[in-house]
Amino acid sequence: MASAYSSKFTAEGLECVEKISNYVHAVGRVNDTGGSCILLSLPTADMSRITRDGGMQEVLGDSFRSSNRSIRLSPFEIEKISSMAVLLTTSHVFPCRESATGSFVTFLEKTVAGAAAQFGRQPQPLTVRTRSDAVFITSISNEAQTSAARQLQVGESTEGGRSTTAASSPQPSTTDEIGYSITCCDVKPLKRNMRYTMGESDVSFAGKSYSIRTASAAESFVSLKGKKNANDDLFLVKPLPLPLLLSSISPVHEGDIHLLITFTDGVKQYIVKKVEHVEEDFCTYVEDKNSSPCSGGPVFNKKGDFVGIQHQTGKESICLFSKSITKHLFAMGLLGVCRAPISDLTFNVLNTHLASTNNMVTTQAFKKQKNADGLKRLIDVGRGGDQLANFKDVERLQRQRTKEIPVPQREPSFEEVYDEFFYNFYSLLLMLRSFSYSSALTKKILQEIVKPEHLNELKSVSADGGVGFILEVIDGHPQDEGLIVSALTALSRICLYESNLQTFIQVDGVPSVMEILKEYIHEPRILQWGIYCLVQVTKVDAPRRSKTVEYVAQMQGIEMAHYILYNHGGLLQAHLTDWTAKLLYNIIEVNHRFVAIFLHENLPSLLVTKLIECKEEPSLVASLLKLLSKLLLPYAHTKVKLTVKSCRRRKRVIPHW
Known part of the structure; x- marks a missing residue:
């Protein structure tokens, strides 16, 4: 262990190591070339957040000022992401998607003292494959990415095989632009029988040629020995998450002492450095002539706070602040990819x-x-x-x-995260996008969105992606009854505006609501707001009204509405009864052929029964009579004898839910 420390390691560094000892194993080595990366999170049941159209956002822009574009993902690719871990490194290690393709990361290669007691045995190194094909996010400009990809192509064409990238090795970059990169990796380690051959290759960067020694898989892959270690995976490693309580991190000042954990020439190093100069998004360290190039490892202050990620080429050494990385990801709506833990407790x-x-x-x-x-x-x-x-x-x-x-080491409460990131209405939508995996925080956000003071902002929710975000919440937490109520309540108010309503229909909001209604057919609170959403999409001036009604009918919406009236209709559920009657009226108004279905379901008999029960509520009587008249209008010239007594004797066809 002592050999892994820098020659200038001090008592301050030892004290810091003790504070962050649980996270030192989250630093992995990339490709035997000296690059480092950080394990941010492990897969959970909620997955990474996927856009409603099956896409994942990728950041492409200029150093913390980026634009974004959508990347289409197939259902198979979306399923793969749910079983992957998330990695953070510098753009020097992974400057573009191609540079991360086919790379490998090794964890638990050099464990700290006491690791055997912590794991119950001496852990074996775990080598996992990166999965940039699923997710890749970087903050550097398009030009820098294109240049890096071009250099990769030159190296591959020269050798006729895969070459190690400039980013993976601690070589000078073609540009002074340094940012962060995020990608995924497999949780399961590589099998020991996997082999690939690599040797030496000459790669040209910025007019200079470098000879890069790349080890074979046989050298870097560790055979898992013994049955106890055969099933080891990344869940042995405690991730080092991005900080969310940014205000709790002490500001960096000149003269501060930082601890860097990184791989130098393939060896894990614990290095203490002194801050020389501080900028908004990064700081520089006092020059050390004996330091070796390294990039991608975490930086901690004396308190043990995760300050940022380090990058060093030659004499220059900098730290990209984790605060800036978190803020940048949040502004792009991509912070949820990192899945930083949030407590549902107050x-x-x-x-x-x-x-x-x-x-x-x-x-x-x-x-x-x-x-x-x-x-x-x-x-x-x-x-x-x-x-x-x-x-x-x-x-x-x-x-x-x-x-x-x-x-x-501190899992923040959802209240603290809310206070940290809330600054206006738009920030609520960003939080909804970034933290939808936290049910308590999402519920608080939805409750804030529908407050009267945000009434003017509700009109433009669809333009900012809010409708899709709320539907993602419904799709992601179908088992959380309280959250579903909040989400449907918010949708009901948002869909009062035409632009939002059109977006709701375009992003397949109707199928999501229908599925939730079927799931919670015995919960009037959820049924009430779900039915109200369907009333909005089937009203006279609703876009695509005819197609929506056809779809509702195909998904047994008529039978479901009849079931709701039969089991929940009445004074105790006045709003639910009123809105269900209006929904059925809208359906008949679009297509009269549905009248036959209503008659088959004995709806007139049910309506007469509910009219008697709700005779003391004028608004309910009006809605029920309006629906009844619409049903019987085609039979206005036919003698129909309909009494309450006969209605009760008739057989009702009730669907089974």
Whole structure:
């Protein structure tokens, strides 16, 4: 372990290593060439967020100022992403999608002391394949990416085979532009029988030729020994997530001491550096003539906060701030790809939970506070009444306990994340896009969106992608009843405006709502707002009205509406009864052939029964009578004897849900 440290490693560096010891294994080596990357997250059930049209957004732009375009993903590709981990590195390591294609990353290659006790055995190195074909995000400009891709093609055509990229090796870049890159990798390690052959290749960069030694897979792949290690995967490694509580990270100042964890010449290094100059998005370190080129590893401050990612070529060494990376991804609506953990607990509950795990406050913590005034208010902080401390001191420590936990080790509450990123209505939509995997935060966002003070902004929600984001929430959390209610309530109010309504129809909102109604056929709260959405898309001036009605009928919407009236209709569910009647009226108005289906379902008999039950509510009576008259209008000149008694005797055909 000692050999892995820089010659200038100090006691400050050792103290920092102790604070972030759980995350040192999240640093992986890329392709035996010295490049590093960080494991940001592991796959979860909620997946990476996919756009409604089956696309994933890719950042293409100029150093923290980017435009975006949509990349189509097939259902098979979307399924693959759900089982992948997320990696972060610099654009020097992966400047373009082609540079990350076919690359490999090795974790747990050099474990820290005590790793065997932590894992229950001595862990074996894990080599995984990168999957830039699924997701690739970078902040550098299109020109820089094109240049890197062109250099790759030159190298491949020269050798007639795959060559290691400039980004993967610590060679000087063709441009001074340095940003971040994010891609995915497999969770399962490579099988030991996989082999590929590589040798030395000459690659030209910026007019200079470099000879790159690339190791064979036989040299870099580690055979898994023993049955206990045969099923090891990346879930052994604790990810180092991007920070969300940006205000909790101490600002970087000149003279600060930072710890860098990176691979230099294929060897894992722990390096201490001193900040020389600070810019908005990065800082530079004091020149070290003995330092070797390296790029892509994490940087921590003395508190253990994840400050950024490092990049060093020759004498120049910089750190790209994690704050800027998080802000840039959030502004692009892509922060959700990184899946940073968010607690569904409130801040108070979460803080209480943290306090309960360390509720034994020793008297040593308050020895420095002994004075005459400090003895006036003492409270018991022990279990046997033998530990007393000043009340104000205990209160102060409880307030600071959460803040003192290093940012990587602290899972923020959804309330804290909301307060951190909320600044206007548009930020609500960005949060909805970025944090839809957190049900508690998403629910809070939806509740804020429909508040009266945002009424004017609701008109332009579709232009900012809000309708699609809400539908993604419904598709992503079909089992969360409370969240579904909030999402449907928001959609109901948003769809009052024509532009939003048109977008709702275009992005297949009707199928999503129909599926939810079938799933929650016994929940009036959800049925109420789902039916109201269908009323909006079938009203007279709704776009594509005829096609929408046909689709609702094909998905058994008529039978479902009849079932809702039969089981939930009445005064207790006045809004649900009213809106269901209006939905059926709109359907008949579009196509009279559906009358036969209604008659087959004995709808007139049911309407007469509900009219009697709701006779004290004029608005309900009006809606039910309007629907009944629409049903019986074709039979106006036919003698039909319809009584309540006969209605009750007639057989009702009720679908099974």
